[in-house]
Amino acid sequence: MKEIKIGILGFGTVGAGVVEGIQKNGALMAERTGIVPVVAKIADLDIETDRGISVGEGVLTTDAMSVITDDGIDLIVELVGGTSIARTFTLEALKRGKPVITANKALLADHGEEIYKTARENNTGIYYEASVGGGIPILRSQRAGLIGNRIESIYGILNGTCNYILTRMEREGLPFDEILADAQALGYAETPPDLDIDGIDTAHKAVVLASMAYGAPVPMEACPTKGIRGLAASEIRNTEELGYRIKLLAIIKENHGEVELSVEPALVPKTHMIASVSDSFNAVFVKGDIVDDTMYYGRGAGRLPTGSAVIGDIMEAASDKLNGKGVPVSVTMMLQKSELDYCAPGSIEKRCYIRLCLEDKPGSMAKVMNIFGAHNISIASVVQKELHESGCAPVVILTQKAKESEFVAAIAEIDALDVSTCTPIRMRLEDFE
Ligand code: HSE
Numbered sequence: 001m002k003e004i005k006i007g008i009l010g011f012g013t014v015g016a017g018v019v020e021g022i023q024k025n026g027a028l029m030a031e032r033t034g035i036v037p038v039v040a041k042i043a044d045l046d047i048e049t050d051r052g053i054s055v056g057e058g059v060l061t062t063d064a065m066s067v068i069t070d071d072g073i074d075l076i077v078e079l080v081g082g083t084s085i086a087r088t089f090t091l092e093a094l095k096r097g098k099p100v101i102t103a104n105k106a107l108l109a110d111h112g113e114e115i116y117k118t119a120r121e122n123n124t125g126i127y128y129e130a131s132v133g134g135g136i137p138i139l140r141s142q143r144a145g146l147i148g149n150r151i152e153s154i155y156g157i158l159n160g161t162c163n164y165i166l167t168r169m170e171r172e173g174l175p176f177d178e179i180l181a182d183a184q185a186l187g188y189a190e191t192p193p194d195l196d197i198d199g200i201d202t203a204h205k206a207v208v209l210a211s212m213a214y215g216a217p218v219p220m221e222a223c224p225t226k227g228i229r230g231l232a233a234s235e236i237r238n239t240e241e242l243g244y245r246i247k248l249l250a251i252i253k254e255n256h257g258e259v260e261l262s263v264e265p266a267l268v269p270k271t272h273m274i275a276s277v278s279d280s281f282n283a284v285f286v287k288g289d290i291v292d293d294t295m296y297y298g299r300g301a302g303r304l305p306t307g308s309a310v311i312g313d314i315m316e317a318a319s320d321k322l323n324g325k326g327v328p329v330s331v332t333m334m335l336q337k338s339e340l341d342y343c344a345p346g347s348i349e350k351r352c353y354i355r356l357c358l359e360d361k362p363g364s365m366a367k368v369m370n371i372f373g374a375h376n377i378s379i380a381s382v383v384q385k386e387l388h389e390s391g392c393a394p395v396v397i398l399t400q401k402a403k404e405s406e407f408v409a410a411i412a413e414i415d416a417l418d419v420s421t422c423t424p425i426r427m428r429l430e431d432f433e
Contacts, residue, residue, distance in 0.1 A: 003037050043062065
């Protein structure tokens with residue numbers, strides 16, 4: 001048996017989950033791998049608050065740098081969060097040849113290239129399974145089980161908070177804010193939760209997934225991002241009646257060598273497996289050119305699920321270090337190419353859900369349909385609801401595939417019509433064809 005001494009930076013929700021997991025199953029991990037994980041140091045500015053777990057005397061410190069520079073510490077677990085001090089700590093540890101394990105998707109999304117290159121230059125590794133999909137080993141699946149595949153597409157439900165909100169809005173019809181407060185109390189949400197509900201957390205994860213799938217760090221600017229803030233309960237009811245469910249999706253595809261990437265609320269058929277992913281669960285649906293369709297499911301947030309992913313990385317990093325492996329696949333896969341080509345957003349073809357409010361006047365619908373026709377947008381179905389007391393009729397339209405630039409132009413023209421009485425709502429419809 002060989003001991004591996006772990007230094008943890010950040011003793012928050014995930015840090016406490018990692019320590020709890022190692023205390024619970026450390027002996028089992030040692031039996032399985034021959035490596036004994038020892039939490040030697042934990043650094044946090046707050047070492048007074050009770051986290052519900054006891055650690056040995058002298059383990060806690062407020063000085064993170066002393067942990068990084070301690071020659072007795074074999075690897076560093078960065079759970080500080082944010083992109084400033086976490087970047088400094090990560091680079092400093094890598095420059096000292098120490099492997100770093102992180103759950104910090106924002107750090108990788110903003111500074112991934114610098115971090116992967118620093119790891120490579122110093123013949124060590126950065127391991128980041130916990131940064132995407134909480135407890136789901138999706139990155140390990142991509143870089144191990146699916147290594148022989150070209151990735152054709154990835155669809156991900158990657159934010160537990162948003163999926164939890166959407167599920168309860170649909171199931172219980174509760175207001176958005178009340179459900180968000182529950183998600184925060186359960187420890188799912190980021191601080192501030194705007195990162196969740198505006199889709200930014202999902203985008204951070206999407207760029208990590210896309211970087212690994214296509215072999216170069218993907219900048220956040222390449223990922224148009226829209227969250228679920230302001231989504232009306234009526235939209236959820238409309239889509240349900242049509243056989244769809246709304247999910248906040250990360251959509252990643254490659255078409256003719258160009259990468260398409262976005263984060264947006266999208267309609268998915270209720271019959272598709274991804275539609276049945278509810279509450280704080282995450283799922284990633286990956287299509288490879290050899291394997292075909294695969295799906296990965298699990299808890300996307302929370303202390304122990306995320307802790308589980310960190311622990312998996314700790315054991316892999318420990319094994320790599322003890323075996324003198326050098327630069328791991330988690331680094332080389334991110335640096336295969338210097339940059340990627342991206343689809344121009346306007347040229348992306350998609351189906352859409354469109355909800356309008358029209359005045360009850362002869363010819364209103366005809367004006368709208370003329371505009372769609374002029375923009376090469378074919379209609380798959382139209383439902384006009386009963387008139388509101390206001391005298392306006394909500395109209396729900398599902399389209400066939402058309403170009404994004406045509407949708408943008410058509411919606412602008414419809415919005416400007418005298419018979420259009422509210423700003424049109426448009427969402428992507430993904431039928432996985
Ligand atoms: N706030 C994130 C979520 C936590 O809700 O999924 C994990 O990144």
